Amino acid sequence: MKRRSQACAPIYEALEAFQKNRVVPFDVPGHKRGRGNPELVRLLGEQCVAMDVNSMKPLDNLIHPVSVIRAAEILTADAFRAAHAFLMVGGTTSAVQSMILAVVKGGEKIILPRNVHRSVMGALVLCGAIPVYVNPACDERLGIPLGMEIEAIERTIGMHPDAKAIFVNNPTYYGICSDLKRIVDLAHQHGMLCVVDEAHGTHFYFSDLLPMSAMDAGADMSAVSMHKSGGSLTQSSILLMGPKMEEGYVRQIINLNQTTSASYLLLASLDISRRNLALRGDREFAKVVELAEYGRQEINQIKGLYAFGKELCDGVGVYDFDTTKLAVNTLDIGLAGIEVYDLLRDEYDIQIEFGDLSNFLAYVSIGDRARDMERLVSALSEIKRRFGHAGRNLLKYEHIEPKVMISPQAAFYGRKESLPLEQTEGRICSEFMMCYPPGIPILAPGERITKDILNYIDYAKEKGCAMTGTEDAALNHINVLKG
């Protein structure tokens, strides 16, 4: 296929051309350009529902792309400096899961940090691989997990030389980056693949001001959440691969779970966003960096709030920092991050990305305006004045070393019983327990439940964190393996 310029958007252009032809639809979707569902048209607009069409010859097919989708994927691969790129419509969750299914099979080991997204755990249940956790260091003051340390990875490789792959989340939700280049080199030296959850790092590919991207570090695969910093529609995503991977095999893996009715709204949004980033990304992200840095400086003038940044970099736990992330530690004003998160929404009509026990994160992107940053900063100074208090002793987030007893898959499908939480100490958990946000598992299937874990659950519940993943929505009971 001939190389096109990044100014092209093949899917979007094909959709436009298709609309001009006024084709009579005797195919799905049944709303037929919205005529069968006028309320939907009122909500979304005529233009939008008219573009909600099915795969057909002029528009290609995501299951087996040969024309415009393929062209869009090739352009995306070029823009992200990858050997190939897959457009994804099941969220970055599906990209991460396809990535893991592509590199490990049942019984094989994968090295990964504990603070991975829930989608990773799901993939392990699906494929039956065995997780080998590298304990991330924790920043004492901030109470957040840091990046993967080279020494810890080397130790883990020494103990598990038969592992097939190393999984890295880079950057973390908080913007912490690991020494990705060295991790990739280490993996390759030991005959392992290196795959990256780059959900929060789309922008790395388009600016010199930001940390190194996975493809530039030589990683074998990366899941990139275009809908986060890239500006595409929610649920659209991209899976990138390096030259070591085989495109056809990865496509087969993706097709195991991917819908056969991919939304053209999502695909077109990926196409247009890629074009926008390729043409204007460097300029746009320079502005984002500037705005986030401004917010950081202003917030740091409010005594008691700490918006952390590059000063965290120590070459070990924090190799680099994504300065577009505006994460703020709130403990010194006597409030939990989640409390500030609620106050910002309830009192000031400001919705931020998440709050955990000691921090919150304001997501800054290409859509932000300086005046909105002023509102955020002013609201924070008000929250401190009205609600802040000193000397309150908040329990800090702590990483609790997981004790993996059996594979997540074996535990998930094993014979189990439901017990009240307080009676489960010492038992093997058979389901997930997440504290959400930020979506780091407290327990995963196959792990032993300890006193420390039970204490932490009580505290997180008391603080109003949403606990999800368990069958009992109220989280008073938890499923454990039958003794």
Added chain:
Amino acid sequence: MDFWFSEIQTQNVKLSIRVNQQLYSGKSEFQRIDVFESPEFGRFLVLDGFLMLTERDEFIYHEMITHIPMAVHPDVKKVLVIGAGDGGVLRELCQYPEIVSIDMVEIDPMVVEVCKKYLPQTACCFDDARLNLYYEDGLRFVRSKEDVYDLIIVDSTDPFGPGEGLFTKEFYGNCFMALNQNGIMVNQHESPFYEADALACQRVHKRIVETFPISRVYQANIPTYPSGHWLFGFASKTYHPLKHLDENRWNKRGISCGYYTTTLHKGAFYLPAYVEQLLRDVEHIKNEKVR
């Protein structure tokens, strides 16, 4: 030739003013700025298509936003003015010799420049020695100030566009903090008449009531503003706008006004029934929330 300026006041209502000529049109970093000359209203300033002031009726707005708090507070020394790039509020304030300093924060330097050139009727006191003029976001300026001002005048544009931060709870809270213990804040409070304006008016009132112990609303009749019926907010930590009004003291000053009198001052706080209701609706919500 028929040359008219029309302001879209609601989807279904517009106000048109015959224009002799357009004196200026330009675009700043923040907004489009236009100045016209008209037979009926003299020169007038338009920002992003919205009429801000006319030479003919600006006195009403500027007198009412300035003299009401000045007739209540016995000893105003430090004043903060947010917005007001046309200079009208400044002109009124400069008539009070006891004021020691006036900090004025306008986001758009081009508005001041244009007004100095084309609207000397309001932009006449920018040389006053007591004035410190800052070109920055009002929200940003005020949040670093604590216990500084006797009076804050919020001469904002509209609750959308560059001035929208001046209608937020965080802004009113920051103003509360910037005022000293006897401080007063007066703000442009939108109109109660058309639905969208009335909603904005309610939201503003709710936020101020939640922030200040004393919060009252007063009115004026401004012909070129949507519906002509306009409101101002009087929010205060100590002084009540009627109980602490000192008519003798103010009248001895001999300030000549076209609209404001101390008698009108008292009447301005007596609102039409539907406006009272509109305001009470959000005060009620507040009372329920208080524990």
